[in-house]
Amino acid sequence: MASTTASRFGALGPKDLVVWFAAAAVMVVAPLVFHSGLAVTMLSQIGIAIVACLSYNMLLGQGGMLSFGHAVYSGLGSYISIHALKAIGGGTLPIPVSLVPVVGGLAGMGFAVLLGFVTTKKSGTTFAMITLGISELVGAMAFMVPEFFGGEAGIAANRVVGKPVLGISFGPQIQVYYLIAVYTLLCTAGMYAFTRTPLGRMLNAVRDNPERVEFIGYNTQRVRYFSFIIAGFFAGVSGGMYALNFEIATGEVVGAFRSGLYLFFTFLGGATFFFGPIIGAILMVVAFVLMSEMTKAWLLYLGLVFLLMVIYAPGGIASLIMMNLRMAKHGRLGGLLVWYVALALTGVVMFFGAAALIEMIYHLQFDAGLGPTLNFLGLTLDVQSVASWLGAAVVAAVGAVLFELVRRRFAARWGDAQGDIEAAARAREMA
Amino acid sequence: MSAGYAVQLKGLRKSFGKTEIIRGADLAVAPGERVAIIGPNGAGKSTLFNLISGRFGPTSGEIWLNDQRIDGLRPFEIARLGLARSFQITNIFGRLSVFENLRCGVLWSLGYKYSFWKFLAGLTDANERAEALMHRIKLDRKRDTLAMNLTYAEQRALEIGITIAGGASVVLLDEPTAGMSKSETSRFIELIREVTVGKTLLTVEHDMGVVFGLADKIAVLVYGEVIAFDTPPAVRADARVQEAYLGSVLADQQAAQAGH
Numbered sequence: 001m002a003s004t005t006a007s008r009f010g011a012l013g014p015k016d017l018v019v020w021f022a023a024a025a026v027m028v029v030a031p032l033v034f035h036s037g038l039a040v041t042m043l044s045q046i047g048i049a050i051v052a053c054l055s056y057n058m059l060l061g062q063g064g065m066l067s068f069g070h071a072v073y074s075g076l077g078s079y080i081s082i083h084a085l086k087a088i089g090g091g092t093l094p095i096p097v098s099l100v101p102v103v104g105g106l107a108g109m110g111f112a113v114l115l116g117f118v119t120t121k122k123s124g125t126t127f128a129m130i131t132l133g134i135s136e137l138v139g140a141m142a143f144m145v146p147e148f149f150g151g152e153a154g155i156a157a158n159r160v161v162g163k164p165v166l167g168i169s170f171g172p173q174i175q176v177y178y179l180i181a182v183y184t185l186l187c188t189a190g191m192y193a194f195t196r197t198p199l200g201r202m203l204n205a206v207r208d209n210p211e212r213v214e215f216i217g218y219n220t221q222r223v224r225y226f227s228f229i230i231a232g233f234f235a236g237v238s239g240g241m242y243a244l245n246f247e248i249a250t251g252e253v254v255g256a257f258r259s260g261l262y263l264f265f266t267f268l269g270g271a272t273f274f275f276g277p278i279i280g281a282i283l284m285v286v287a288f289v290l291m292s293e294m295t296k297a298w299l300l301y302l303g304l305v306f307l308l309m310v311i312y313a314p315g316g317i318a319s320l321i322m323m324n325l326r327m328a329k330h331g332r333l334g335g336l337l338v339w340y341v342a343l344a345l346t347g348v349v350m351f352f353g354a355a356a357l358i359e360m361i362y363h364l365q366f367d368a369g370l371g372p373t374l375n376f377l378g379l380t381l382d383v384q385s386v387a388s389w390l391g392a393a394v395v396a397a398v399g400a401v402l403f404e405l406v407r408r409r410f411a412a413r414w415g416d417a418q419g420d421i422e423a424a425a426r427a428r429e430m431a
Numbered sequence: 432m433s434a435g436y437a438v439q440l441k442g443l444r445k446s447f448g449k450t451e452i453i454r455g456a457d458l459a460v461a462p463g464e465r466v467a468i469i470g471p472n473g474a475g476k477s478t479l480f481n482l483i484s485g486r487f488g489p490t491s492g493e494i495w496l497n498d499q500r501i502d503g504l505r506p507f508e509i510a511r512l513g514l515a516r517s518f519q520i521t522n523i524f525g526r527l528s529v530f531e532n533l534r535c536g537v538l539w540s541l542g543y544k545y546s547f548w549k550f551l552a553g554l555t556d557a558n559e560r561a562e563a564l565m566h567r568i569k570l571d572r573k574r575d576t577l578a579m580n581l582t583y584a585e586q587r588a589l590e591i592g593i594t595i596a597g598g599a600s601v602v603l604l605d606e607p608t609a610g611m612s613k614s615e616t617s618r619f620i621e622l623i624r625e626v627t628v629g630k631t632l633l634t635v636e637h638d639m640g641v642v643f644g645l646a647d648k649i650a651v652l653v654y655g656e657v658i659a660f661d662t663p664p665a666v667r668a669d670a671r672v673q674e675a676y677l678g679s680v681l682a683d684q685q686a687a688q689a690g691h
Contacts, residue, residue, distance in 0.1 A: 193550070194547055196550050196551050196552065197546060197547040197548070197549060197550060197551060198538050198543040198544070198545070198546050198547070198549065198551060198554070199545045199546060199547040200547060200551075201527075201531065201534070201535060201538075201551055202535060202538065202545070204524070204526070204527055204531075205524045205527065205535045207526070208523075208524040208525050208526050208527060209522060209523065209524050209525070211522065212518075212522045212523065212524065212593070213507075213535075214505070214506040214507045214510070215484065215506050215507070215510055215515070215516055216507075216510060216515075216535060216536045216538075216539060216593065216596070216597060217507050217510040217511050217538075217539030217540065217597060218507055218538075218539060218545075219505070219507050222545060223545065226545050226547070230547065429572065
């Protein structure tokens with residue numbers, strides 16, 4: 001599913017069909033396996049996030065456009081959808097509730113037509129700056145035009161309107177989940193199809209070398225603009241699903257923080273492969289719902305993960321997976337497994353110590369009133385005792401030293417294996 | 432009107448700030464001619480190519496392509512009118528495969544434009560043309576290799592491939608053999624000759640062996656003016672050329688040959 005590899009004639013082979021059917025099956029079965037209220041809520045949010053991150057990656061990974069304002073399009077899609085939902089409830093809009101995401105999509109597309117024209121005039125740093133400006137602009141508007149945005153409180157609507165169709169009222173969360181699942185699958189297929197069209201391929205060319213594109217007959221601004229509009233449509237669909245799911249839109253949905261999240265998790269999942277943002281989207285929801293329950297410091301942990309990722313694996317999780325699959329294909333993964341175990345063990349020690357320190361600092365800052373002790377993974381730490389601080393620091397330091405030692409050996413082994421594979425490939429070419 | 436020329440320059444001038452690089456260049460290239468543009472460093476050869484291909488707009492003067500005025504048009508507009516160029520510094524799509532690079536070069540000329548309602552896999556004509564081109568530039572064994580992983584000589588071949596992919600009638604090659612070894616160069620010249628049959632060809636070249644091997648006519652550019660434009664023997668004999676530039680080079684070459 002790599003966006004840039006060329007399969008022989010690129011047609012949808014049996015292997016692709018298997019992947020799509022498997023994806024559909026997972027979506028159908030998931031809520032039957034994880035049937036708690038929380039799980040179904042999370043699955044719904046994952047669908048919404050997948051469409052948002054994939055649409056963001058049309059810009060970042062496929063077009064080389066670093067946008068800091070993608071939430072403008074998903075968020076405005078949410079607002080328009082909420083208004084549409086209210087209109088449906090008021091009897092002024094005669095469409096079924098299940099089409100609300102399409103309304104969101106058209107809204108996202110419309111705003112992309114409008115705002116994208118200016119945005120895509122330039123590429124690179126200028127593009128990034130303009131998206132940041134527009135993001136701030138729309139974010140500020142959310143509080144300046146309360147008639148449309150609802151001010152601080154936002155705008156709420158009820159998704160259970162009109163008569164149930166075939167017994168589906170969209171009252172229960174599970175019904176909303178299945179609607180979201182259908183849209184997620186359709187949008188994912190649509191965006192994957194886009195990567196195999198002339199415009200999709202020229203978007204890659206513009207990413208790699210905009211100057212040369214001009215000399216083979218294409219207007220780079222048009223390529224960026226048209227792609228931006230399509231990305232805006234899918235962002236809007238995700239916004240529409242958000243509106244249906246939460247039945248409210250607040251200023252936060254168009255805000256810079258949400259735009260930052262799209263960037264963050266798309267990058268984390270991997271912008272260079274089509275499926276990368278899907279991984280990122282799942283992590284986004286897991287981080288938000290589960291990690292934020294576990295610790296107050298979760299944003300700090302996320303920041304650390306992002307930092308390490310940018311430095312050590314700029315291709316994101318997807319590229320890590322693909323690199324290891326390549327190793328496995330050449331029979332070299334087995335020799336590396338023992339190193340992975342060593343990396344994991346030393347990494348856990350390092351993390352354990354560092355996390356204990358972080359949790360104690362957070363406890364001092366925010367929970368000092370609850371007494372000097374805190375529970376950390378079953379361990380009782382005392383922020384007033386030197387032993388706790390010293391112990392955590394020693395564990396962190398020892399873990400870090402061991403991890404670095406293992407990492408260096410691992411890097412050398414990895415390099416050797418990589419070198420062997422390439423040498424073999426060259427030898428085959430010569431033969 | 433410019434009577435039937437493939438490329439015609441009339442009083443072309445280009446200044447960067449106060450410095451005038453091209454100072455009234457005139458040139459008329461007939462369809463199918465192979466022209467080498469030579470001249471000392473800083474004569475404005477690359478600037479001339481950048482003007483013709485639309486990378487820069489001229490300060491004054493006219494540029495005609497197949498009886499159509501093109502000065503002031505943008506690069507993609509000029510490309511659509513049938514002019515293609517290559518670059519001195521390799522300018523390809525690094526993270527796309529060899530095949531994808533060539534297919535990108537083919538798409539516009541077959542009318543696929545910005546379409547996103549057709550699959551690339553279904554574009555039989557584009558795929559066949561890209562495949563054929565890949566064989567012609569002898570990169571078919573590297574079909575799925577990313578362009579950035581090719582050797583230098585292969586990248587130069589791909590550069591030429593992308594240039595001719597759109598089927599342009601006028602082809603501008605900016606130092607196609609720059610940085611190549613002697614044996615690579617001679618093979619490469621053969622390749623250029625093969626793939627540009629029937630096209631109007633303009634090249635900028637430093638290697639005199641290449642110039643005399645490839646060109647029907649030589650244009651000598653000195654300080655932003657075309658001081659001579661004729662067949663190789665006539666240019667060799669031209670007193671102004673010898674004085675301005677070629678004399679020293681030819682003298683060196685003759686001395687070298689005498690030494691053999």
